[in-house]
């Protein structure tokens with residue numbers, strides 16, 4: 247019996263040896279094959295989510311057109327969960343990236359915004375999956391300047407009564423409606439980040455009083471140096487702002503202003519903070535401009551105070567749902583003007599942001615440090 251086993255073993259030895267050698271050989275073959283496939287697959291894939299803001303992916307593709315190893319795709323929102331696993335870099339645009347979608351992003355290295363707002367990204371879920379999340383700082387790309395200019399456009403549109411002017415033109419009237427100047431107005435900039443600073447700089451020469459609130463004034467130089475911008479001296483801020491407050495002062499500041507401009511980044515605490523008590527504390531007939539995010543304004547409160555005439559005008563580049571229903575009752579008022587979320591959408595800022603995304607894609611591909619973006623996790 248014992249001998250039998252030994253002889254069986256000895257008889258099997260060459261077979262076992264053969265199997266071992268064969269497996270080694272196969273391993274090497276597989277590795278070579280794998281290398282070949284990896285080489286073929288060594289393409290860095292960039293995913294733009296959804297149909298809106300088309301210049302973002304068009305300009306990024308243009309910037310990267312001479313780099314065949316970077317693939318830029320724009321994918322319908324509904325398809326994103328299905329395909330996200332194939333991508334290394336994701337530009338969210340208006341997509342909501344919840345933890346479920348993020349957990350499917352098996353090869354994802356970086357999720358970023360084509361701009362600043364990242365409220366649609368579940369940052370904790372990304373961190374859990376080892377994915378970095380970043381925004382493009384607005385001061386270096388001209389995004390903040392573009393948004394600030396848009397705020398001024400909306401302010402002037404309200405002051406000069408854009409809708410009524412169009413009606414007057416159609417009805418062949420002259421010399422009406424009577425408008426108002428920025429000169430002499432008090433403007434409350436709610437949220438004094440990069441956009442707020444640019445806005446204050448642009449507004450100064452109009453002869454306005456500028457009052458502003460932000461979470462903490464101490465953090466200002468810190469934020470600016472993070473984004474590689476020239477540090478903004480406190481002295482310059484003092485020249486730009488006639489009265490500074492913190493968020494808790496917002497109702498008091500609203501009561502002093504002829505125009506309130508929302509330049510806040512939307513987070514949970516900011517949702518609906520322009521509510522009934524905020525608007526009722528605004529001056530009778532004063533104007534409200536929002537270039538930040540639709541959710542900052544409470545829809546019912548805005549509708550109510552437009553209806554009763556307390557709110558003298560509303561200028562919004564962002565809405566509660568986007569694209570906004572063109573038949574929404576709020577748009578029936580002559581003193582309401584809306585633009586299709588274009589504050590940051592200019593040749594200047596979109597070309598520079600395309601370069602920023604393109605450079606990050608190239609760095610990701612080369613495995614070098616990612617520059618020009620601001621990480622939030």
Ligand SMILES: *[C@@H]1O[C@H](CO)[C@@H](O)[C@H](O)[C@H]1NC(C)=O
Pocket residue numbers: 518519521522523524
């Ligand atoms: C409005 O928001 C403030 C916080 O900013 C809150 O204290 C207040 O209760 C809210 N008022 C209404 C009427 O919703």
Ligand SMILES: *[C@@H]1O[C@H](CO)[C@@H](O)[C@H](O)[C@H]1NC(C)=O
Pocket residue numbers: 284288315611612
């Ligand atoms: C992918 O290709 C780039 C250059 O084309 C190279 O530098 C990099 O090491 C490659 N990455 C892998 C994982 O093979």
